Amino acid sequence: MSVINGINGWAGTILRVNLTTGSITKEDTLPKYRPYIGGMGIGYKVIWDEVPLDTDPLSEAAKAVFAVGPLTASGVPCSGRMTISFLSCWSKGYSILDAHMGGHIAHAFKYAGYDAMIVEGKSDHPVYIRIEDDKVSIEDATDLWGKGTFEVNRTLAEKNGPEFDVASIGPAGENLVHMSNIVTSFGNSGGAGIGALLGSKMVKGIAVRGTGAVKIARPMEVRLLSNYMIKDLVGGNNNHTVPCHAQSWSEYVATNNRWQGAPGITWDKAPHGPIDSGEQPSGVINVAAYRCNKGVFDFGEVAEKYTVKQGGCSSCPVRCYTEYEMDPLAEYDLPTHVSNTCMPIIKMLDWYPDHVDENGEKVKSTHDFVDAGDAKMILGGAGSRAADEYGVWCNYGNLYEDFKMAYTTGVLKDVIDRLNPGEWDEIPWDLMETGDPRWLWEVYRRIAMKEGIFSDFGLGTYELYEKWGLDDPEKNIAGVSFYDFVNANNFNIGHNGYPRHHGPENCWQAGTLYSMMYNRDCMIHHMINVVSSGAPYNEIVKPVMEHWFGEGCVDPQQHYTPINENKIKVAKWAFNGKQWHDSATLCNWMYPMTIATSKKRDYIGDLDLDAKYMSAVVGEDYTREDLEFDSERISQLLRVMTAISFKLNLGSTNLRKDHDNVSDWVFDKQPDFKPFEEGTVKLDREDWEKSLDLWYDAMGWDRETGIPTRATLEKFDLADAADKLEELGLI
Amino acid sequence: MADKKRFLDRDYTRRQFLKLSGKSLAGVAISASMLNAMGVTADAVAEDKVRVWAFPQGLLVVNPDRCVGCQRCEINCTLTNDGCCSSYISRVKVTRNLTYSRNGQGLYTEDTWTYFPDTCRQCETPACGEACPMQAIYADENGVRRVDTEKCVGCGACTQACPWHMPTVNPVTHKSSKCIMCGACAEGCPSGALSIVPWDRIVSASQAI
Numbered sequence: 055m056s057v058i059n060g061i062n063g064w065a066g067t068i069l070r071v072n073l074t075t076g077s078i079t080k081e082d083t084l085p086k087y088r089p090y091i092g093g094m095g096i097g098y099k100v101i102w103d104e105v106p107l108d109t110d111p112l113s114e115a116a117k118a119v120f121a122v123g124p125l126t127a128s129g130v131p132c133s134g135r136m137t138i139s140f141l142s143c144w145s146k147g148y149s150i151l152d153a154h155m156g157g158h159i160a161h162a163f164k165y166a167g168y169d170a171m172i173v174e175g176k177s178d179h180p181v182y183i184r185i186e187d188d189k190v191s192i193e194d195a196t197d198l199w200g201k202g203t204f205e206v207n208r209t210l211a212e213k214n215g216p217e218f219d220v221a222s223i224g225p226a227g228e229n230l231v232h233m234s235n236i237v238t239s240f241g242n243s244g245g246a247g248i249g250a251l252l253g254s255k256m257v258k259g260i261a262v263r264g265t266g267a268v269k270i271a272r273p274m275e276v277r278l279l280s281n282y283m284i285k286d287l288v289g290g291n292n293n294h295t296v297p298c299h300a301q302s303w304s305e306y307v308a309t310n311n312r313w314q315g316a317p318g319i320t321w322d323k324a325p326h327g328p329i330d331s332g333e334q335p336s337g338v339i340n341v342a343a344y345r346c347n348k349g350v351f352d353f354g355e356v357a358e359k360y361t362v363k364q365g366g367c368s369s370c371p372v373r374c375y376t377e378y379e380m381d382p383l384a385e386y387d388l389p390t391h392v393s394n395t396c397m398p399i400i401k402m403l404d405w406y407p408d409h410v411d412e413n414g415e416k417v418k419s420t421h422d423f424v425d426a427g428d429a430k431m432i433l434g435g436a437g438s439r440a441a442d443e444y445g446v447w448c449n450y451g452n453l454y455e456d457f458k459m460a461y462t463t464g465v466l467k468d469v470i471d472r473l474n475p476g477e478w479d480e481i482p483w484d485l486m487e488t489g490d491p492r493w494l495w496e497v498y499r500r501i502a503m504k505e506g507i508f509s510d511f512g513l514g515t516y517e518l519y520e521k522w523g524l525d526d527p528e529k530n531i532a533g534v535s536f537y538d539f540v541n542a543n544n545f546n547i548g549h550n551g552y553p554r555h556h557g558p559e560n561c562w563q564a565g566t567l568y569s570m571m572y573n574r575d576c577m578i579h580h581m582i583n584v585v586s587s588g589a590p591y592n593e594i595v596k597p598v599m600e601h602w603f604g605e606g607c608v609d610p611q612q613h614y615t616p617i618n619e620n621k622i623k624v625a626k627w628a629f630n631g632k633q634w635h636d637s638a639t640l641c642n643w644m645y646p647m648t649i650a651t652s653k654k655r656d657y658i659g660d661l662d663l664d665a666k667y668m669s670a671v672v673g674e675d676y677t678r679e680d681l682e683f684d685s686e687r688i689s690q691l692l693r694v695m696t697a698i699s700f701k702l703n704l705g706s707t708n709l710r711k712d713h714d715n716v717s718d719w720v721f722d723k724q725p726d727f728k729p730f731e732e733g734t735v736k737l738d739r740e741d742w743e744k745s746l747d748l749w750y751d752a753m754g755w756d757r758e759t760g761i762p763t764r765a766t767l768e769k770f771d772l773a774d775a776a777d778k779l780e781e782l783g784l785i
Numbered sequence: 786m787a788d789k790k791r792f793l794d795r796d797y798t799r800r801q802f803l804k805l806s807g808k809s810l811a812g813v814a815i816s817a818s819m820l821n822a823m824g825v826t827a828d829a830v831a832e833d834k835v836r837v838w839a840f841p842q843g844l845l846v847v848n849p850d851r852c853v854g855c856q857r858c859e860i861n862c863t864l865t866n867d868g869c870c871s872s873y874i875s876r877v878k879v880t881r882n883l884t885y886s887r888n889g890q891g892l893y894t895e896d897t898w899t900y901f902p903d904t905c906r907q908c909e910t911p912a913c914g915e916a917c918p919m920q921a922i923y924a925d926e927n928g929v930r931r932v933d934t935e936k937c938v939g940c941g942a943c944t945q946a947c948p949w950h951m952p953t954v955n956p957v958t959h960k961s962s963k964c965i966m967c968g969a970c971a972e973g974c975p976s977g978a979l980s981i982v983p984w985d986r987i988v989s990a991s992q993a994i
Contacts, residue, residue, distance in 0.1 A: 127861075127870055128870055129860045129861070129864045129870040131857075158854075158880070158883065158884065158892075161856065161872065162872075165872055165873065166869060175825075204893075207893050208885070208894060211884050211891075211893040212885055212893075215885075216881045216882075216884065216885055216886050216887055216891075217872075217873070217881050217884070218878060218884065218885070219884050220884070220893070239884075239892050240892045240893075264872070264873070265871075265873035266871065266873070266956075267863065267867065267869035267870060267871035267873075267874065267875075267957070268869060268870040268871070269869050270864065270868065270869055272868055273864040273865070273867075273868045273869065273870075274865070276863045276864055276870075277861060277865060277969075277973070280973070281972075281973065284973075284975065321850075324850040324851075325829075325834070325849075325850055325897060325899075326825075326826050326829035326832060326834055326850055327826040327828045327829070329850060329851060339972070339973060339974075339975060340974055340975065340976070340977045340980060341975070341976075341977065342975035342976075343853045343855070343975040343976035343977075344976065362897060362898045363851075363852075363853055363898050364849070364853050364976075365853060365854055365898070366853065366854070366855065367855075368855065368856045369855060369856060369857060369860060370855055371855060371857065371975035373853045373855070373976075375816040377898045379897060379898075387896070391895050486837070517984075578921070599907075638839045674990060738807035
């Protein structure tokens with residue numbers, strides 16, 4: 055039956071599934087969770103209230119909160135994401151974090167009538183959770199245990215019916231591999247170790263069908279706002295607003311960005327002949343899906359040859375998942391049917407570092423398949439499919455970087471030979487050395503099945519470095535700290551086990567600040583979307599950003615300036631804004647609409663658009679400030695939970711020292727440059743310390759410890775959090 | 786064949802298109818200018834993958850190759866006609882083809898990315914209307930078949946009778962949500978998989994040499 059609870063925006067109901075007792079109960083979303091918006095906010099509040107922060111993340115007492123928000127499935131473009139919040143089993147401090155997945159399951163879940171599902175307890179046999187509107191059940195999944203996610207998702211969809219959407223974990227999650235995910239749609243996944251958490255509870259997957267509706271206060275306003283957004287504001291993926299191939303209507307042309315569609319750029323393998331992207335002028339809705347063409351951005355024009363379509367998530371006009379048939383993989387008896395985007399598909403060459411041949415010569419390990427330069431794409435296709443099949447998460451690329459650094463420094467062989475003599479010779483290195491795509495299936499299988507020391511990469515960076523002595527120059531044969539040393543493959547932003555996500559290299563101090571604030575990579579795109587939009591710096595980027603945040607808030611790429619108050623405003627806008635997006639839920643790869651495609655708007659975006667959507671959907675007047683305030687409540691809770699986890703699990707009382715400490719390479723790279731010179735983005739230590747001071751001031755945190763003050767927390771009605779900090783001696 | 790060719794190339798009238806509405810175009814020779822106007826390839830027409838429907842606003846063209854699965858057609862349909870956002874009661878249906886369709890296609894199969902929007906065929910002899918025990922489905926002055934919500938009792942006979950199960954009874958209002966050819970789905974389609982080619986453009990294309 056349809057579920058409309060009479061509330062605009064929110065579904066109104068939270069589902070609680072207890073796997074130990076088998077009980078399935080429902081509770082009201084509102085009013086309790088309204089101050090936390092939805093999605094990430096609900097998830098963090100549930101964990102805060104119900105899960106002590108020293109709980110073993112893979113124990114029966116641990117919980118996972120699957121949640122969507124008031125804008126999910128409201129008709130608002132790019133509202134197809136689901137946030138899953140839980141305690142980390144792999145990053146330093148073992149604190150709160152979340153996984154996020156797109157695809158189509160968030161819409162199905164909301165239509166079924168739920169804002170969130172709390173999964174708790176532990177089953178004694180493999181199960182999946184079946185949701186069909188108000189009929190919810192725990193079903194046996196014994197026959198699915200051990201199987202890959204593609205087969206499981208296909209089986210669950212076929213078994214339950216055409217309108218069901220599904221998601222599942224792979225063998226990696228079942229085997230409690232930290233670097234594990236849950237996979238939905240095709241290649242859409244939420245990572246951060248959610249696979250291991252669900253595996254520990256013996257939950258193989260979920261299947262959802264919703265015949266209900268999301269009630270909207272002013273539906274035509276939502277439609278008109280959506281049309282306005284797609285016409286005047288939206289460009290390609292990451293909201294890159296200037297096409298990178300000349301189009302007759304466009305004043306500017308970008309050098310390279312995620313708006314690759316253009317006349318002559320085709321979907322070559324469309325079933326009935328190539329489809330040309332054509333021109334996609336600002337102001338026209340019906341061509342928006344041709345703008346991105348992520349495959350061409352990821353791999354160059356060779357991607358056209360294998361492109362069937364461009365996929366993505368529910369409600370989104372910007373299609374960032376190129377869907378391929380990569381024929382050359384058939385020769386290796388591997389699936390040719392692949393789709394993914396960004397990190398899971400673009401960096402597979404890292405698994406093929408140069409090797410030394412029998413003559414002692416350094417030799418390239420990869421080769422072209424059919425066309426010049428197609429190895430990155432073909433291996434990307436193979437690797438993304440293998441990773442998703444086994445349910446392995448890449449930690450935003452750190453998995454590959456850890457392997458490549460360990461291999462190229464000789465540490466990998468040394469460790470394996472010391473800890474498990476004989477294993478090295480059993481590994482089929484010839485597959486790597488010959489650029490064989492089956493190597494990728496081999497490495498992901500080893501990681502997922504926890505086979506040998508090699509599979510320690512699945513522990514995640516933090517525990518891997520600790521176990522292998524990579525965090526201490528005196529404990530490994532390379533004589534370096536992998537967190538700190540200057541190496542082209544070093545992605546670590548700090549010492550917590552996760553990398554930067556558009557940090558100092560794109561967004562200077564602001565990018566570094568928010569890259570440090572979470573317990574996984576930050577996944578904040580507010581600034582990268584602006585600086586890489588393709589819009590010229592002096593004519594558009596600088597005036598538009600200064601229009602919003604004041605003078606000096608932004609710098610040209612590769613020529614940044616010392617910290618100032620307006621840059622801190624930008625960092626805070628991005629940090630709180632990310633919480634808003636993962637709570638609303640809106641896609642942070644697209645929002646906020648900072649720069650526009652429209653010349654008649656002087657390319658100025660609309661930062662109030664999110665509030666306009668909230669007002670139209672919920673039927674109450676929201677301002678941008680209202681949303682930022684509620685979002686900052688979630689930011690504060692994140693910080694409090696991080697502080698408590700660090701205290702309980704590590705004995706730390708100082709986040710500035712123990713959580714926010716940036717890797718040395720960020721300051722030490724490019725020795726021929728000084729900070730602030732044109733041509734470098736290396737940070738300056740003194741400027742960074744000043745940045746932290748200003749940041750803590752802006753967030754209302756103690757300068758010495760980086761922990762929120764009582765006054766700050768009380769401002770956000772978080773007195774209970776202040777009490778807990780006080781009880782632990784943290785404030 | 787000669788007659789069919791002339792049919793689409795010149796002497797065009799909307800009435801003639803109404804005769805083709807919802808039927809196969811395979812075997813119909815279509816000029817390059819008309820293919821261009823419709824945004825489809827000759828191969829797709831020859832393989833019977835393109836459907837057209839004559840709407841008051843123009844010719845609705847459905848091209849599965851262009852469908853990107855974003856579901857904005859369902860969203861705009863329900864925002865416009867139901868005042869809410871839903872997939873199940875949408876008059877255009879893509880979700881049921883997107884994940885695992887009745888044909889065994891969709892994202893959870895190894896099929897070649899086949900998913901597309903189903904639309905109401907606006908049948909000349911509508912099974913939905915014929916089956917309705919309340920005679921609630923009627924044709925308006927434009928020939929669009931609508932549901933008289935005063936008469937509709939939500940029995941679902943229209944859903945069952947339609948070979949494609951396009952009408953859906955709204956579980957909240959208990960009224961059928963049959964397509965009324967409003968065009969919101971095509972207007973908001975970001976890939977042109979659903980497009981309404983205005984009649985004046987069809988006329989121009991039909992007269993082009």
